[in-house]
Each structure stands twice: as structure tokens, then as C-alpha cells.
Amino acid sequence: MKLSQTLSQLLVEYADRPLPLHALLKQAGNNGFGTIAGMLTIPMLIPIPIPLAGFSALMGSGIILVGCQLALGYDRPSLPQRIDRLELSPTASQKLLKNIDRLLQPIERIARHRLSRFSNSWWGYRIIGICLAWNALLMSLPLPIPFTNLLPAYTILFLAIGLLESDGLFILFGYAMTTATTIFFVSITGTIWQLINHWFQTFTIGMI
Numbered sequence: 035m036k037l038s039q040t041l042s043q044l045l046v047e048y049a050d051r052p053l054p055l056h057a058l059l060k061q062a063g064n065n066g067f068g069t070i071a072g073m074l075t076i077p078m079l080i081p082i083p084i085p086l087a088g089f090s091a092l093m094g095s096g097i098i099l100v101g102c103q104l105a106l107g108y109d110r111p112s113l114p115q116r117i118d119r120l121e122l123s124p125t126a127s128q129k130l131l132k133n134i135d136r137l138l139q140p141i142e143r144i145a146r147h148r149l150s151r152f153s154n155s156w157w158g159y160r161i162i163g164i165c166l167a168w169n170a171l172l173m174s175l176p177l178p179i180p181f182t183n184l185l186p187a188y189t190i191l192f193l194a195i196g197l198l199e200s201d202g203l204f205i206l207f208g209y210a211m212t213t214a215t216t217i218f219f220v221s222i223t224g225t226i227w228q229l230i231n232h233w234f235q236t237f238t239i240g241m242i
């Protein structure tokens with residue numbers, strides 16, 4: 035089942051009550067890694083009412099755990115209770131439901147089973163898991179620049195759909211996006227460090 039179909043079914047079922055993430059784990063079944071990674075990423079791409087402070091970091095930590103479990107050869111993902119019991123309000127769920135098709139269907143329309151050695155092999159799972167965890171870490175960084183989390187979030191989404199659809203081409207594209215994202219964040223971090231260093235030197239000179 036496609037990610038958009040899985041999420042839409044759940045969001046309709048929980049239209050009038052909070053949607054707990056453990057319900058998603060149950061629905062995901064054997065496709066849990068791709069489904070959980072995709073679900074935890076989508077709120078970063080569709081603005082919804084944030085249920086608590088630190089929501090982005092919490093979602094990122096969930097994807098980091100899922101990625102590490104995939105890289106270590108786990109059969110199914112598991113999340114700690116703090117994340118597993120996290121709930122989306124009916125308002126947030128309905129906003130997701132209205133935007134999921136717009137976000138996912140153009141991507142899912144071109145995804146299909148191909149180059150499966152990159153998506154369904156033991157070494158492929160390891161690399162994908164590492165990339166998921168790394169991009170989730172970058173997505174969670176509290177950088178003072180708007181929208182910097184979009185690039186790693188879209189990278190995670192492509193990797194998640196590649197897992198669900200056994201699409202090795204999507205996985206390879208996810209690897210390329212991981213490389214580009216890493217270069218982007220390294221350059222941003224270097225620029226921020228230079229600005230901080232310049233400000234510190236200016237402040238120090240002014241105090242003398």
C-alpha cells in the first residue's frame with residue numbers, strides 16, 4: 035500500500051479524535067521503516083498546529099532511531115514511549131489529510147519497482163538507514179535560518195518512498211540528495227561560524 039493511502043486511511047479513521055503514532059506503527063506492518071520515516075517527516079513539509087515545544091527535534095529523533103534500527107538489521111521499527119504516545123490533534127490530522135495527496139501523489143506517481151538491489155538488499159538497508167538517521171539529525175538542527183530543514187526532510191521522504199515502493203532509482207536519488215544536503219549544511223555552518231567569530235572579534239575590540 036502506498037504511503038498516501040496508509041496515511042489517508044488512518045487520518046479518516048481518527049478524524050474526530052487524536053491520532054497516536056502507535057496506531058501508525060500497527061497499520062504499517064512490514065512496511066514500518068518507510069511508513070514511519072515518511073509519517074514523521076511529512077509534518078515538517080506541511081505546516082500543521084504543533085502539539086508541543088520541541089516537536090521538530092522529537093520527530094527527528096524518531097527518524098534517527100528508525101534509521102539506526104534499519105541500519106542494524108532490525109526486522110521492525112520500534113519507538114520509545116515518549117514518541118510512540120505522541121498524538122496529532124483532529125485539527126492537525128485534517129490539515130494533513132487535505133494536503134497529503136498534493137504532496138505525495140506527484141512523487142508516488144513516478145515511483146515503481148526497479149533497481150531493487152539498491153532498496154531490498156542487506157547492504158542497501160544499511161546505507162538507507164544511515165542516510166535516514168543523518169538527514170534526520172540535520173533536519174533537527176536549530177539553525178537560525180528559515181526553511182533549512184526542508185532539504186533533509188524531502189531527502190528522507192524520497193528514501194522512505196523508495197523503501198515502500200522498492201524503487202532503487204528513488205534510493206539513488208536520495209543518496210545524491212544526502213550528499214547535496216551535507217554540502218549545503220557544511221557551507222551554512224561555516225558561514226554562521228564566521229559571522230559569530232566576526233561579531234566576537236568586533237565586540238572584543240569595542241570593549242578594549
